[in-house]
Structures are given as structure tokens and as C-alpha cells.
Amino acid sequence: MSTRQQQHKIGSGFGASSTADDVLDGIGLQGRTALVTGGYSGLGLEITRALSRAGAHVIVPARRPATAREALRGVPRVEVRPLDLADLSSIRQFTDQLVDRHHRKLDILINNAGVMACPETRVGPDGTWEAHFAINHLGHFALTNLLYPALSSAEAARVVSVASSGHFLSDIRWADPHFVRDGYDRWLAYAQSKTANALFAVHLNSLRDTAGTGPRAFAVHPGSILTPLQRHIPRDEQIAQGWMTPDGTPAPGFKTPAQGAATAVWAATSPLLDAHGGAYCQDCDIAEPATTEDMLIGGVKPWATAPEAAARLWQLSAELTGLGTHAA
Numbered sequence: 001m002s003t004r005q006q007q008h009k010i011g012s013g014f015g016a017s018s019t020a021d022d023v024l025d026g027i028g029l030q031g032r033t034a035l036v037t038g039g040y041s042g043l044g045l046e047i048t049r050a051l052s053r054a055g056a057h058v059i060v061p062a063r064r065p066a067t068a069r070e071a072l073r074g075v076p077r078v079e080v081r082p083l084d085l086a087d088l089s090s091i092r093q094f095t096d097q098l099v100d101r102h103h104r105k106l107d108i109l110i111n112n113a114g115v116m117a118c119p120e121t122r123v124g125p126d127g128t129w130e131a132h133f134a135i136n137h138l139g140h141f142a143l144t145n146l147l148y149p150a151l152s153s154a155e156a157a158r159v160v161s162v163a164s165s166g167h168f169l170s171d172i173r174w175a176d177p178h179f180v181r182d183g184y185d186r187w188l189a190y191a192q193s194k195t196a197n198a199l200f201a202v203h204l205n206s207l208r209d210t211a212g213t214g215p216r217a218f219a220v221h222p223g224s225i226l227t228p229l230q231r232h233i234p235r236d237e238q239i240a241q242g243w244m245t246p247d248g249t250p251a252p253g254f255k256t257p258a259q260g261a262a263t264a265v266w267a268a269t270s271p272l273l274d275a276h277g278g279a280y281c282q283d284c285d286i287a288e289p290a291t292t293e294d295m296l297i298g299g300v301k302p303w304a305t306a307p308e309a310a311a312r313l314w315q316l317s318a319e320l321t322g323l324g325t326h327a328a
């Protein structure tokens with residue numbers, strides 16, 4: 001069992017207003033391969049653009065490949081391949097091509113794709129998995145486990161889980177992760193999946209601590225950014241929540257997509273984090289423990305960094321997906 005990562009700022013010199021290009025200034029990624037799930041919309045698009053500008057080859061899995069190719073038109077060194085994170089067979093097909101057939105090594109994996117506050121949706125092998133837990137967490141769990149050989153072939157690979165301060169609202173619902181018993185709640189479903197993203201990084205990183213090889217892993221809260229993620233929230237509700245003014249201007253404290261992409265890119269590349277694997281980051285630094293319920297201020301709740309819970313979630317995810325058991 002790994003020990004709990006110290007959640008204290010280390011002073012990166014960057015902050016909430018830094019952009020992905022700012023944090024990559026002076027960092028060359030020529031010869032490196034990155035994979036960014038959801039890398040054709042919102043934050044993912046900015047992450048892909050920035051990594052490409054720094055010289056990386058970027059693989060962008062897409063459940064809508066034509067849309068992805070259109071969004072990424074003109075971005076050099078980008079490769080779009082079909083993938084639906086809600087479908088284990090699609091994930092297997094994707095990784096079979098990449099790892100088994102082409103023997104690719106992977107330096108950076110950014111597990112960024114996600115859905116938020118959608119109406120109750122059931123997916124998975126027998127159609128019983130709650131969609132947030134399945135897409136945001138289990139799909140990335142399966143993808144990362146199947147890509148583990150490619151990540152282990154790279155010299156100092158990193159995996160970044162794009163979590164959220166949305167995790168404030170829910171621990172893992174151990175007795176009812178799929179909302180069968182208690183009734184569905186779209187915000188608790190999103191929150192649970194984001195706690196899962198954070199815990200996933202904790203346990204994945206502990207595998208490296210144990211084995212001495214494998215990727216370092218980090219979780220990040222990108223900030224609050226208006227993107228297509230809010231597609232299921234009516235505009236009136238977004239205004240009532242204080243996310244935007246009636247004319248559509250983002251509220252104070254919101255970031256631009258380029259700023260929202262910065263922490264993920266920083267966690268994927270900063271040498272300052274070499275000794276801090278497993279950390280939960282925000283605003284281009286390690287996040288402090290949360291002292292408020294204000295998600296705009298952020299920080300990290302204790303249930304999102306607990307190694308015992310991370311190991312238990314790994315075991316549950318391995319049982320559900322049939323993957324990752326070797327590493328539990």
C-alpha cells in the first residue's frame with residue numbers, strides 16, 4: 001500500500017492564468033508520443049494543439065472521428081483513431097491496433113475525455129453501468145491498463161487524469177456505484193466519476209513505486225471553463241448557477257480553454273513533479289487540501305487521495321472490466 005501523497009504547493013512559477021503554451025515554453029517534445037482522449041473539443045483540443053506545437057506526435061482517439069479530423073485540421077503531427085470509451089470492445093480494438101500491431105511506445109497519456117450531468121444513461125457489457133462512472137472512469141481504467149506495455153516502454157512516461165473539483169460532492173458510492181439502489185442524481189454521478197479519476201492516479205502511481213518501473217501518474221483539476229461539457233445544462237441554469245452572464249460572458253474566476261489546458265500539460269511534463277507522483281494538481285501546482293466547499297477555489301478532499309480507497313477502487317474496476325487484475 002502506498003503512503004498518501006503530500007498535498008502542498010511546490011511553487012512552479014505558473015498559476016491560474018498560465019496557458020498550456022506558457023508551461024511548455026522551452027520544453028521540446030520532439031520524438032515523444034502523446035495520447036489525449038477527447039483531444040478534439042474544449043480543453044482536450046487545447047492540450048492537443050499545445051503538445052503538437054511543442055513537437056509531440058499526438059494520437060487523438062475519437063468517438064466522432066470525422067468531427068475530430070475537422071476540429072484538428074491544420075494541426076501537425078496528429079493522428080485520429082476511432083474509440084468509444086463506453087464500449088470495452090472498442091477500447092480493445094483501439095489498443096490492439098496501437099500496441100500489438102504497431103508496437104508503439106507512449107510517453108504521455110492524458111485521460112481527458114468526459115461527460116457531465118447527462119440524463120441517466122446505461123452502458124457497458126450488460127448495459128448496467130452508469131455512464132459517468134463507465135466513460136469517465138472505467139473506460140480510462142481499461143484504456144490505461146491495455147496501454148500499460150506501451151507506457152512502460154517509454155523512458156519516463158506520465159499519465160494524467162483530468163479530474164475536477166466536482167469531486168467535492170461525492171466519495172465513491174461503494175454500496176451503489178451505478179445508482180441502482182438509491183435513484184439517479186446527475187451531479188452525484190459526475191462527482192463520483194471525478195473522485196474515481198483522482199483515486200485512479202493515486203493507485204496507478206503506486207504501481208510504479210512498487211515495481212520501480214511504469215508511468216508516473218497525476219490527477220488535475222483544470223479550473224472552470226465554458227466548453228461543450230455543459231451541453232446538458234440549459235443556458236438559464238448556467239446563468240442561475242453564476243457560470244455566465246446573460247450575454248454569455250464567462251463568470252469571474254473562469255478560465256479560457258488555453259488556461260484550462262495548462263495544468264494537464266504541466267503535470268504531463270514538469271520535472272518539478274518527478275518526486276511527487278500521485279499528486280492532485282490545480283493551477284499548475286500541487287493542490288492544497290480543500291478548506292472550503294467553493295469549487296471555484298478548489299483544493300482536494302481527503303477521499304480523493306486516500307491510498308486504501310484507491311486500491312479498493314482499482315480492485316472493483318478490475319473486476320468490472322476484467323482488466324488490471326495483475327496490478328491490484
Ligand SMILES: NC(=O)c1ccc[n+]([C@@H]2O[C@H](COP(=O)([O-])OP(=O)(O)OC[C@H]3O[C@@H](n4cnc5c(N)ncnc54)[C@H](OP(=O)(O)O)[C@@H]3O)[C@@H](O)[C@H]2O)c1
Binds near residue numbers: 037086113165
Ligand atoms: N470545462 C470545465 O469547466 C471542466 C472543469 C473540471 C473538469 N473538467 C474535465 O475536463 C475534461 C474535458 O472537458 P471539456 O470541458 O473539454 O469538455 P468537452 O469539450 O465536452 O470535451 C469532452 C470530450 O470527451 C469526449 N467523450 C465524451 N464521451 C466519450 C466517449 N464515450 N468516448 C470517447 N470520447 C468521449 C467528447 O467527445 P464528443 O465531442 O464526440 O462527445 C469530447 O471530445 C472532462 O473530463 C471534464 O470532466 C472540465
